[in-house]
Amino acid sequence: MDRGKSDRKKNSNVDVVAVLETQIDDLSPQVFGYLFEVLLNVGALDVFTQSVMMKKSRPGILLTVICPIDKINVCETIIFRETTTLGIRQTIQKRSILDREIKTVNTQYGEVRVKIASQGTGENTNLINVQPEYEDCATIARKFNEPLTTIQKIVLDAFYSID
Amino acid sequence: MDRGKSDRKKNSNVDVVAVLETQIDDLSPQVFGYLFEVLLNVGALDVFTQSVMMKKSRPGILLTVICPIDKINVCETIIFRETTTLGIRQTIQKRSILDREIKTVNTQYGEVRVKIASQGTGENTNLINVQPEYEDCATIARKFNEPLTTIQKIVLDAFYSID
Amino acid sequence: MDRGKSDRKKNSNVDVVAVLETQIDDLSPQVFGYLFEVLLNVGALDVFTQSVMMKKSRPGILLTVICPIDKINVCETIIFRETTTLGIRQTIQKRSILDREIKTVNTQYGEVRVKIASQGTGENTNLINVQPEYEDCATIARKFNEPLTTIQKIVLDAFYSID
Amino acid sequence: MDRGKSDRKKNSNVDVVAVLETQIDDLSPQVFGYLFEVLLNVGALDVFTQSVMMKKSRPGILLTVICPIDKINVCETIIFRETTTLGIRQTIQKRSILDREIKTVNTQYGEVRVKIASQGTGENTNLINVQPEYEDCATIARKFNEPLTTIQKIVLDAFYSID
Amino acid sequence: MDRGKSDRKKNSNVDVVAVLETQIDDLSPQVFGYLFEVLLNVGALDVFTQSVMMKKSRPGILLTVICPIDKINVCETIIFRETTTLGIRQTIQKRSILDREIKTVNTQYGEVRVKIASQGTGENTNLINVQPEYEDCATIARKFNEPLTTIQKIVLDAFYSID
Amino acid sequence: MDRGKSDRKKNSNVDVVAVLETQIDDLSPQVFGYLFEVLLNVGALDVFTQSVMMKKSRPGILLTVICPIDKINVCETIIFRETTTLGIRQTIQKRSILDREIKTVNTQYGEVRVKIASQGTGENTNLINVQPEYEDCATIARKFNEPLTTIQKIVLDAFYSID
Numbered sequence: 002m003d004r005g006k007s008d009r010k011k012n013s014n015v016d017v018v019a020v021l022e023t024q025i026d027d028l029s030p031q032v033f034g035y036l037f038e039v040l041l042n043v044g045a046l047d048v049f050t051q052s053v054m055m056k057k058s059r060p061g062i063l064l065t066v067i068c069p070i071d072k073i074n075v076c077e078t079i080i081f082r083e084t085t086t087l088g089i090r091q092t093i094q095k096r097s098i099l100d101r102e103i104k105t106v107n108t109q110y111g112e113v114r115v116k117i118a119s120q121g122t123g124e125n126t127n128l129i130n131v132q133p134e135y136e137d138c139a140t141i142a143r144k145f146n147e148p149l150t151t152i153q154k155i156v157l158d159a160f161y162s163i164d
Numbered sequence: 165m166d167r168g169k170s171d172r173k174k175n176s177n178v179d180v181v182a183v184l185e186t187q188i189d190d191l192s193p194q195v196f197g198y199l200f201e202v203l204l205n206v207g208a209l210d211v212f213t214q215s216v217m218m219k220k221s222r223p224g225i226l227l228t229v230i231c232p233i234d235k236i237n238v239c240e241t242i243i244f245r246e247t248t249t250l251g252i253r254q255t256i257q258k259r260s261i262l263d264r265e266i267k268t269v270n271t272q273y274g275e276v277r278v279k280i281a282s283q284g285t286g287e288n289t290n291l292i293n294v295q296p297e298y299e300d301c302a303t304i305a306r307k308f309n310e311p312l313t314t315i316q317k318i319v320l321d322a323f324y325s326i327d
Numbered sequence: 328m329d330r331g332k333s334d335r336k337k338n339s340n341v342d343v344v345a346v347l348e349t350q351i352d353d354l355s356p357q358v359f360g361y362l363f364e365v366l367l368n369v370g371a372l373d374v375f376t377q378s379v380m381m382k383k384s385r386p387g388i389l390l391t392v393i394c395p396i397d398k399i400n401v402c403e404t405i406i407f408r409e410t411t412t413l414g415i416r417q418t419i420q421k422r423s424i425l426d427r428e429i430k431t432v433n434t435q436y437g438e439v440r441v442k443i444a445s446q447g448t449g450e451n452t453n454l455i456n457v458q459p460e461y462e463d464c465a466t467i468a469r470k471f472n473e474p475l476t477t478i479q480k481i482v483l484d485a486f487y488s489i490d
Numbered sequence: 491m492d493r494g495k496s497d498r499k500k501n502s503n504v505d506v507v508a509v510l511e512t513q514i515d516d517l518s519p520q521v522f523g524y525l526f527e528v529l530l531n532v533g534a535l536d537v538f539t540q541s542v543m544m545k546k547s548r549p550g551i552l553l554t555v556i557c558p559i560d561k562i563n564v565c566e567t568i569i570f571r572e573t574t575t576l577g578i579r580q581t582i583q584k585r586s587i588l589d590r591e592i593k594t595v596n597t598q599y600g601e602v603r604v605k606i607a608s609q610g611t612g613e614n615t616n617l618i619n620v621q622p623e624y625e626d627c628a629t630i631a632r633k634f635n636e637p638l639t640t641i642q643k644i645v646l647d648a649f650y651s652i653d
Numbered sequence: 654m655d656r657g658k659s660d661r662k663k664n665s666n667v668d669v670v671a672v673l674e675t676q677i678d679d680l681s682p683q684v685f686g687y688l689f690e691v692l693l694n695v696g697a698l699d700v701f702t703q704s705v706m707m708k709k710s711r712p713g714i715l716l717t718v719i720c721p722i723d724k725i726n727v728c729e730t731i732i733f734r735e736t737t738t739l740g741i742r743q744t745i746q747k748r749s750i751l752d753r754e755i756k757t758v759n760t761q762y763g764e765v766r767v768k769i770a771s772q773g774t775g776e777n778t779n780l781i782n783v784q785p786e787y788e789d790c791a792t793i794a795r796k797f798n799e800p801l802t803t804i805q806k807i808v809l810d811a812f813y814s815i816d
Numbered sequence: 817m818d819r820g821k822s823d824r825k826k827n828s829n830v831d832v833v834a835v836l837e838t839q840i841d842d843l844s845p846q847v848f849g850y851l852f853e854v855l856l857n858v859g860a861l862d863v864f865t866q867s868v869m870m871k872k873s874r875p876g877i878l879l880t881v882i883c884p885i886d887k888i889n890v891c892e893t894i895i896f897r898e899t900t901t902l903g904i905r906q907t908i909q910k911r912s913i914l915d916r917e918i919k920t921v922n923t924q925y926g927e928v929r930v931k932i933a934s935q936g937t938g939e940n941t942n943l944i945n946v947q948p949e950y951e952d953c954a955t956i957a958r959k960f961n962e963p964l965t966t967i968q969k970i971v972l973d974a975f976y977s978i979d
Contacts, residue, residue, distance in 0.1 A: 018579065024375055027458055028802075031190045034220040035791050035801050037545050049513055049542040049550060050223045052215030053375040053391075054869045056363050057197040057461075060213045060225050061375060065542075067579075077423050082800045085456050087444050088424040090344065090393075097566050098577040118576050130574050132516055135546075139687050148734045149687045150680075181905065187701055190784055191476075198465050198475050200871050212839055212868040212876060216701040216717075217543045219689050220787075224701060228868075230905075240749050245474045248782050250770050251750040253670065253719075260892050261903040281902050293900050295842055298872075302361050311408045312361045313354075350538055353621055357842045360872040376875045378867030379538040379554075380706045382526050383624075383849040386865045386877050387538060403586050411619050413607050414587040416507065416556075517965075520679045523709040524954050524964050539712045541704030546686040549702045551712050571963045628850050637897045638850050639843075676864055679947055705864040705880075708852050709950075713864060729912050737945050739933050740913040742833065742882075 018096050019073045023086040024053055026061035036083050044072045106159045113137045113156045181259050182236045186249040189224035199246050207235045269322045276300045276319045344422050345399045349412040350379055352387035362409050370398045432485045439463045439482045507585050508562045512575040513542055515550035525572050533561045595648045602626045602645045670748050671725045675738040676705055678713035688735050696724045758811045765789045765808045833911050834888045838901040841876035851898050859887045921974045928952045928971045
């Protein structure tokens with residue numbers, strides 16, 4: 002466990018997040034891409050939509066926004082402003098999270114960030130999951146005209162051969 | 165095979181239908197319920213939507229209309245008129261269909277129609293599927309405040325005990 | 328802010344709703360349309376379904392019913408009666424809601440209701456969203472054979488030109 | 491209410507379950523079938539996935555695991571181990587459940603289990619729902635090459651004619 | 654029909670497109686956003702995904718690419734290169750399309766493009782649908798911190814008041 | 817390109833498949849898992865379902881079966897027998913397919929099959945995609961209590977280090 006430039010080590014732990022939900026059946030789908038952007042810009046942790054079937058055969062959209070407690074107000078204001086919803090439901094949820102750290106690894110295409118999830122500390126640190134940063138890989142794939150999955154594999158191989 | 169008021173007997177066979185498809189990402193879902201109604205009124209055989217994920221994170225709708233060949237024009241005119249689509253794709257498909265007939269059976273709640281699908285003729289007629297008419301059962305369920313599935317079961321039992 | 332026949336003005340605020348959920352993998356989809364009707368009739372605020380993928384490759388249905396706290400029992404009784412579910416999960420959620428009022432506007436096709444969502448009071452009232460009532464517009468569209476979206480636009484134009 | 495081999499009778503009641511949720515956008519769908527198996531083996535009550543639309547046009551998966559409170563830790567450990575998620579959200583939900591009992595009925599194809607849901611006790615017991623066990627019926631359908639729905643109907647008829 | 658800077662007028666008509674489809678159950682959803690970008694860059698007309706339920710409880714993805722006939726090869730090469738699919742199905746479909754033209758209208762926020770769909774020519778031209786360009790409106794909404802739907806309404810009002 | 821036990825080398829090429837489709841709104845989802853099994857047993861190449869939204873707010877299922885031309889009849893017979901559908905639509909589609917071969921690689925857990933997709937022949941063979949067989953990996957993961965994705969990575973590493 003001595004790979005790359007990282008020095009941050011934390012235990013896995015628990016936090017609390019707010020989950021905002023609202024189902025919408027009278028808004029153009031075009032708006033949702035813009036809404037994602039605005040919500041993530043103000044601090045939402047994640048945003049996603051699901052298709053739902055509503056009364057009168059309407060194919061509605063269920064919007065879910067996951068955000069820190071102190072971002073509830075700003076997220077609700079944006080949802081009311083940008084959509085047609087009349088009500089936003091809210092639940093507070095406990096969340097188990099892994100330690101995450103970003104390292105950079107060198108590849109033939111330059112430096113690429115890798116997101117590492119782990120549990121435990123010191124000798125007992127357990128690598129749970131390693132993911133090359135999507136945007137870094139996509140940039141390289143575009144530039145060198147290589148398949149995205151090839152770039153991701155090269156980055157992972159570079160990460161695991163650091164030792 | 166001598167149940168109820170039916171007298172129509174046909175072989176299973178093959179016909180041809182048109183399938184119209186268009187994906188829409190800039191229209192309120194509210195419109196689709198109305199669109200279903202209008203399309204079925206002019207002779208569409210079936211209409212359904214599916215949720216699709218389009219570019220720019222838009223949760224679009226794929227509309228599918230199944231209609232007889234001679235209804236292609238009227239259905240396309242309605243789709244262009246009621247939605248924001250700029251193009252409607254069309255395929256002609258072969259369709260294997262079962263013989264269908266409607267019989268009525270008597271129950272303690274009155275007469276109810278039953279849709280019967282079968283293959284073959286005369287002695288060799290093979291009952292494939294028997295379904296009580298949804299609207300008849302729903303009307304009874306509403307009126308007598310019984311579960312819809314209870315009514316459906318009573319109708320099927322009445323059908324199978326006719327002999 | 329002096330449009331039409333309205334006189335009700337309230338602040339936006341917060342209420343509490345119950346959310347009932349159950350996933351169902353052994354019931355005909357036909358039943359859900361009827362279930363929507365029955366649940367909305369007894370006071371459910373909203374009802375929707377989502378497709379879920381369950382064990383053994385079963386394409387199940389997740390039913391969600393949003394209702395006032397005092398309607399939990401009647402809604403649960405109906406769900407148990409009309410479906411095959413063996414368990415209904417329940418959460419109580421805080422809900423932020425906008426002030427809503429219904430106004431009527433005059434158009435060349437007659438009076439049409441408009442649902443208005445706003446925040447704030449008096450001079451500071453902020454129009455958030457204005458939606459013509461779907462059923463009123465659909466009735467006119469059917470009768471005059473005009474596109475539904477055209478009717479909706481005419482109603483909105485009439486609303487905004489009241490001043 | 492004196493059918494078959496059952497002797498257990500309970501009232502309908504309420505319990506509490508944990509609902510674990512996490513959205514995943516960087517894992518092969520192949521893994522989910524295996525994950526279902528492992529989670530159900532350690533005591534999850536139900537597991538299902540839903541498709542969600544996430545940022546950057548990614549068709550993600552929302553995983554939901556319903557489990558007893560004392561299985562939260564083992565289920566979370568498995569989800570972290572088998573998937574790429576970095577966080578698992580948790581809610582505790584009240585659940586209304588029907589009394590369930592398994593009876594066996596005799597058919598021309600041998601014994602088949604039937605799951606019976608009911609409310610109330612003794613004279614006031616109310617049969618809510620009766621479902622032949624899927625696996626038993628599927629085994630018979632495979633062996634005798636009969637349609638699955640035919641076997642299910644035969645089992646139900648045998649159940650209701652026991653008296 | 655004398656609005657703005659347009660001078661192009663065509664009849665509605667019919668063309669032919671290729672529809673490429675493949676279902677994928679062993680690829681990270683992350684790849685699809687990148688795939689959309691690459692396919693649209695080489696000339697695909699539209700790209701979308703749908704969630705499908707495959708064998709062994711796998712939540713797969715059905716990819717659909719609509720492209721001109723002369724782009725079939727390049728699109729197939731990209732799909733094979735970027736995904737794990739082993740086979741791509743192809744159908745040629747007739748497509749009814751409306752005349753489309755882009756006009757620009759002046760608003761208080763500057764020029765905005767509007768996409769206009771119409772049928773017929775000269776005196777008989779029939780405006781079917783008018784849509785403000787999403788990207789233009791989103792740029793203004795971001796810059797002036799106004800709701801996207803407000804900008805879209807302002808653009809439409811400007812368009813209809815040109816005469 | 818001299819890895820493992822393979823000796824089969826073919827060019828990528830084109831074949832023709834039948835696509836059978838039917839939308840179903842009156843059948844229990846439970847049946848679909850069984851239907852998948854039966855259809856794949858008689859020679860269907862792939863089977864999947866999608867959720868569709870049908871008239872009267874019914875959350876229906878669109879069943880798609882991809883099969884060789886000479887399996888159309890047996891697949892249609894099974895669909896009519898096991899489901900409630902009254903009609904099955906059929907299209908014949910061209911399909912571009914990669915060369916596929918199965919190799920076995922040795923790992924610390926024993927032999928595992930790997931599916932290899934490639935284009936071209938001899939010196940010009942181009943490895944497109946390499947996937948460890950899911951069932952082999954799942955068997956090992958179960959037996960040794962290791963994460964499935966870990967086993968898949970070990971197999972791929974073994975494959976690429978053969979030379």
